[in-house]
Structures are given as structure tokens and as C-alpha cells.
């Protein structure tokens with residue numbers, strides 16, 4: 272019974288995914304970038320070792336990426352990605368130059384010999400060019416060539432959504448994260464170059480350039496790989512965890528902001544305490560935690576969070592960029608999705624962490640007000656699950672943020688047991704730590720962990736734009752009031768508990784589904800009838 276239901280659900284999800292993808296035409300490049308073709312799924316990236324020289328005056332970058340990978344089957348040719356603006360100077364494998372064919376934003380590399388199944392090897396790609404410039408980072412993608420108030424170059428990079436291949440030759444698919452990344456960042460000698468992970472060296476190259484070496488010893492999403500270049504000063508602090516010891520907190524801030532940063536970034540420790548309590552150990556402990564002053568609002572770059580919020584708290588008393596972008600270290604960087612269609616896995620949980628943080632630090636009532644303001648931003652115009660197998664801008668509105676957070680809030684309300692809810696969240700963060708997950712795996716996890724079947728709930732909230740609607744009629748009969756109610760939803764069989772006032776003495780929970788049910792409201796006046804659904808995300812409609 273259980274298995275056949277699961278099979279039915281998988282079939283339903285497959286139908287929804289297929290129909291979603293076929294309803295729109297996509298360009299060949301969007302498909303080449305998004306589809307896991309056999310020339311991409313035939314190998315697994317282990318490491319990227321990047322040498323990158325950045326010349327801000329020329330808006331020019333050059334370097335190489337040594338890609339370590341393992342063959343999943345025998346290989347003669349692979350597909351890699353690099354934006355058409357960037358040139359490929361040469362490709363080397365086993366000291367031999369390889370031939371390659373470019374097709375706009377992708378290129379195909381032919382090996383001199385057949386690589387064997389399970390063989391691990393390395394390929395070096397030399398590249399250079401003027402990369403795409405971001406005009407309104409972080410919402411578009413590319414390099415940000417800016418200057419500080421003294422006129423010194425200040426460079427940032429953001430490429431979530433558009434993908435790292437905007438500047439870096441790589442396998443640009445979310446399903447394949449490198450297990451480690453090294454960055455040798457070469458910048459003009461008067462500037463400081465900051466990248467992800469732990470600093471492992473710096474040296475003057477003697478030609479007016481300086482090299483900074485950074486090591487990430489954890490899996491990392493391509494779009495998290497970043498560089499920040501500026502006239503930075505370095506602040507170091509420590510977060511002392513009761514359970515896990517000391518975590519290095521490193522801040523790279525422009526000289527003009529250093530005094531403000533020293534005070535403002537104190538909230539980072541409060542955040543680490545809250546997130547550690549709720550979601551477990553900071554996932555990239557050995558790489559350290561870092562905030563880097565960026566010439567744009569912010570981005571969740573792993574162990575190198577871009578910060579550009581002018582050291583300002585919001586009206587709730589915290590810095591949104593610090594809390595939201597750092598929360599992605601748990602949800603997005605540690606637990607990642609495999610396809611941009613499932614970005615709700617990154618954003619919904621991260622947006623919900625804001626409410627968890629507010630509740631922890633400022634109390635429950637403030638948290639309810641905080642998430643209440645997010646409710647007004649929900650559009651319900653398109654499903655939270657996007658189109659699979661294509662790389663394009665999937666989401667026009669912000670429902671994967673606010674509706675996603677409210678989907679989780681609704682689950683909390685339905686579970687009606689905060690210990691179970693928070694333990695489930697914590698176990699989710701821990702079970703899938705540093706892994707990629709699918710929507711279906713998350714569903715299965717919450718089904719098992721909470722003992723509630725969320726199948727129909729997940730399908731309705733994620734695959735359909737509309738909310739389920741609590742429809743009701745109030746019928747007066749012989750001085751008595753009768754309630755007729757049902758739940759209208761796209762998915763068949765959805766049942767939800769809703770609190771309704773069946774009498775003046777308070778609310779009772781009724782389980783509503785697609786069938787009309789009748790309840791005696793005794794001697795309530797129609798004006799006294801109430802539904803308590805303020806902590807849920809559902810529609811309400813009084814029918815005639």
C-alpha cells in the first residue's frame with residue numbers, strides 16, 4: 272500500500288516535471304548548459320586548482336584551471352562550459368595539447384587515448400579574456416569592477432543563477448561539486464586578493480603583482496567560487512562553541528569601514544550560536560568563516576560570504592545580509608540541489624532561518640511579526656519547482672524565498688509540536704550535510720521523521736502555483752448555524768487540519784479535504800465564526 276502510493280507520487284511528480292519543461296521553448300545553449308548529457312555525466316569532478324590573474328585596470332582575467340576528475344565510464348570526449356566571451360588558449364592532458372571544438376558557451380574536449388572507467392586524471396585549461404560584467408549584481412552575474420572612495424580598484428564576482436562558466440572553464444552543472452578547490456589569486460601588488468577557504472600562502476611575484484593562495488577542503492558549488500580584490504584590512508575573531516571548539520572568523524574590510532566592522536560584526540557570533548543550536552555544527556569548520564566587503568549587496572560564497580550592506584541593521588535589529596547569506600552555509604552550500612529547478616531547497620530553508628534567528632534572539636512574538644511581513648510578498652503565480660534540465664532564469668518572483676518559508680511555517684503549525692519540528696530541521700541539516708538532495712528525498716525525510724505523510728502537501732505547495740483554499744458556507748437553520756467546509760486544491764486527496772471556532776469557547780481542529788463536511792455551530796452568530804489560520808499559508812473563501 273505504502274509502496275504503491277510512493278510510486279504513484281513519483282509518477283505524478285514526473286508528469287508535472289515533464290509537462291512543465293515542454294510548455295516553453297528553450298534555446299539550444301540553455302539546454303546544453305542545463306542538461307546532464309552523457310558527455311557530462313560520464314565523469315565526476317574531484318578538484319579545481321585555479322590560477323587566476325586579475326588586472327582591474329584592463330578588466331581582464333587570465334589563468335588556468337586544473338580539473339581533477341574520475342571517469343564514471345570509459346571516455347574519449349567530454350563537454351565542459353565557458354562563456355563565449357572568454358578565450359581558451361590551450362588544453363593540456365598528460366603533457367599533450369588536446370583538440371577541442373567550441374559551441375558558444377560549451378566546448379568539447381577530445382582525449383588522445385581512451386580514458387578507462389574509474390580512472391582518475393587531470394586536465395588543464397588555459398583561458399583568458401574580458402569576462403561578462405555584472406550591471407546589477409548580485410541579481411545578474413559577472414565581475415563587478417568598482418573603486419573605493421580613494422579611487423583604488425575594488426573587484427567582486429557573483430554568478431549564482433548564470434553559473435561559474437561565465438568566467439571559469441568548468442563542468443558547470445549543479446549536480447557535480449568539486450570535493451576541493453585551490454585558488455592562486457594574482458592581483459596588483461597594492462591590493463589584497465581574497466577567495467574561499469583558508470589562506471595557505473602569499474608571495475610577491477616581483478612584477479608588480481602579488482599571489483594569494485587559498486584552499487577549500489570541502490565540496491563546493493561552482494557558483495560559490497569567488498574572488499574579492501581591494502585595499503582590504505584583515506580582522507580576526509573567534510567564535511567559541513561549547514561543543515566544537517574555536518571557529519576562525521576572518522573579515523576583510525576596506526580601510527574606511529574597519530572601525531564600524533569591528534563593532535557591527537559582533538553579531539556574527541550570536542548568529543553562529545543560534546544556527547549551531549538549531550542546525551548543527553558550521554559545515555565548513557576547517558575552512559573557517561569569512562565575510563568580505565563587496566561592491567554589491569551580498570552573496571553566499573562558501574567560507575567567503577560577500578558582504579555589502581553598509582554595516583546596517585534592519586528594523587528588527589539584525590543585519591539581513593549577514594544572517595541570510597551565512598545561513599546558506601547550512602542550506603545551499605552544505606545541502607545543495609542538483610538542478611536549478613529545485614532552488615527552493617536553498618532559498619526556502621535559508622529564508623526560514625531568518626525567522627528562527629529572530630525567534631531565538633528577539634522572541635516568538637517578533638518572529639511571528641517578521642514572517643508575517645514576508646507573507647504579503649507571496650505571489651502564487653508560478654510553481655516553486657522550476658523547469659528541469661535547462662539553465663535559464665527559472666523564477667520571476669520570490670516565492671522560493673517567502674512562500675517556501677511559509678510552507679515550512681505551515682508544516683510547523685500542522686505538526687503542532689515545536690520539539691519535533693526543530694529536531695526534524697536539525698536532523699535534516701545533519702543527515703544531508705555536505706550532500707546534494709532532491710525534493711523527493713526531502714519529502715521522504717520529513718515523512719519518516721515527523722510521522723506525517725506530506726506527499727500531497729509537497730505536491731500542492733511546490734508543483735502548483737495556487738494555494739489550497741478553505742472554502743466554507745454558513746447556513747442559518749431554525750436559529751442554528753451550520754458550517755459547510757472543504758479544502759479546494761489542485762492535488763487530489765490533500766487533507767489539512769484547520770482550526771475553526773465551532774463555539775464561543777475556542778478553536779477546534781477539523782480535518783478538511785475535498786469533500787464538503789458539515790459542522791454544527793450551535794448558537795454562534797455568523798459574525799462570530801472564525802478560522803485560525805494566521806500561522807498557515809492557505810487561502811480562505813466564504814461561498815454563498
Ligand SMILES: [Zn+2]
Pocket residue numbers: 595599617618621
Ligand atoms: Zn538566498
